[in-house]
Amino acid sequence: MYQLALSRMREFYREPEAVFWVFGFPIVLAFALGLAFRNTGPGKLQVGVVAGPGDSAVAVVLDSSPRLLATVLDTATARLRLRTGRVALLVIPGDPLVYRYDSTRTESGLARLEVDAVLQRARGRKDLVAVRDDRAVAPGSRYIDFLIPGLLGMNLLGSGIWGVGFSVVQARQRKLLKRYMATPMRRSHYLLSFILSRLVFLIVEVVALVGFGWLLFGVAVRGSFATLAGITILGSFSFAGLGLLVASRAKTIEGVSGLMNLVMLPMWILSGTFFSYARFPDAMIPFVKALPLTALNDALRAVMIDGAAVTSLGTPLAIVVAWGAVSFVIALKIFRWR
């Protein structure tokens, strides 16, 4: 079994493309998304003032607010910019003043409040209650803090299913499985060797991604590293089992690719890798929560962001383990050895 696992690893690291997709790609993805959604503090809101009598006076008042940037625009340009989202709100001077904006956009709602407050104060409205802002940045509240555990989960899923699925089907296609059957090798050893070799790659994957997030974006692991390691090991076993199940019958690479996408795509979308699954309708949530990737992502986030202890993660970890165990047992039963 040790030799089998060793061969698996050798075959893998001698395939430069596979190495990139498993280790390089998630890091590139984290880097790109981390840059795109980096927190630079709330930027200035772009506001348009439609050309008309008194337009420049309104613009000057609005510009005096540190949170607004006002531009005077002619009617046609103003409408175009509002439609394409380059300004959050249009002020049409006159009596009454008109605010034109899309009420479903968060940004526009904010602009409406700020613009109104600034204009009303300029005309002499007094604040009746004294207030003070206490700005706090909660640790782990940035997008990248949310993203890194999600990418880790997605990566464990992807490498488990791809790594196991493709090599099983390839061995079957090359009649290598049949050749192994002609030796006294135990069948369970063959399947377990995949899980064992996954364990070794797992260390590299987790260290690379977590290390990367920590170095570049300062994403810290608030929980214990031992808990994180335990969760990733469980997740990796579980997905390797799922990978075996996916590959247990397929005869061709094309066939298994389709099955893999069928398994992975819904989870990528539903399981809260890139955005929170709380956005899905309430009726879907129990189903989404039963997916192994959702459970794994929840557990990873709980440890990395909230520093949760392993004892509080019973439910998600039980879901992860159940998926792995059930698929491994089914895979062993229905596996096509030739």
Add this chain to the structure above:
Amino acid sequence: MVAVAGLDLAVGTGECFGLLGPNGAGKTTTIEILEGLTAPDSGDVEILGTPWREGAAGRALRERLGIQLQETQLADKLTVSEVLALFRSFYRQSHTVEEVLALVELEEKRKARVVTLSGGQKQRLAVACALVSKPELLFLDEPTTGLDPQSRRQLWEIIRRFRAAGGTVLLTTHYMEEAERLCDRVAIMDHGKVIALGTPRELIASLGAEHVIEFALSDGIPDDLMDPIRGVGGVTAVRPGSGGLSLTVTELHRTLPALLALLQQRRLELSSLTTHHATLDDVFVALTGRQLRDT
């Protein structure tokens, strides 16, 4: 679909037994049933005195076998010695990697990746994987198909040495020449049935003659020529051959002059004439009326 029907074979210890036949004759199905890889619909198989069983008994039996399959492609990215180390790890007792490299003369290639090997070297590696377990019984499924003559001779030499050390071999081939050289006994198969069984010498002798004359005439064979040819001394059988006639004869030195005299007397012009010792190919043609290679 039934690929093989009504097969009854017994192979003795220390023997080299050949299953011979064209593609699609059922050789591979037969050997895979014997190897315990395909379950027969009916009938009994005993290997080294034991029937195939699932589990520990089956594994114990596999310890004693060496198997080379027809189409196995070993992992491209591994080196020769890594592949052998892997297969070695499956067996309780086995040759060391170096020993088995020496058996198949792949010592210089030990560090080469499988993908860089030539066809002959890959095949020797496949045989090495079968030999690594120090088997008592070696199964080879078309070990030399598609190889150049030199590689074939190298493989024959490996098989010969294995037998010299007391091993039993069961091989399939569609090269009659290979069967004649290597095998003590052969079974000729066609359409899933054994159509002849015996030593190569016995099978050739069953033709009733040792030589074959094949000839063609420039204007084709006239119908009224058949009877006079059957009457030529020493001719035991007349069959249509490739573009002409094929005669099996007992004594070449008597029949050939008589045949030439007959043709001259009839003023028929020869376009080709060849003679050879009767081979298993001729046995196959005699039994099926087909050339082995056409099928």
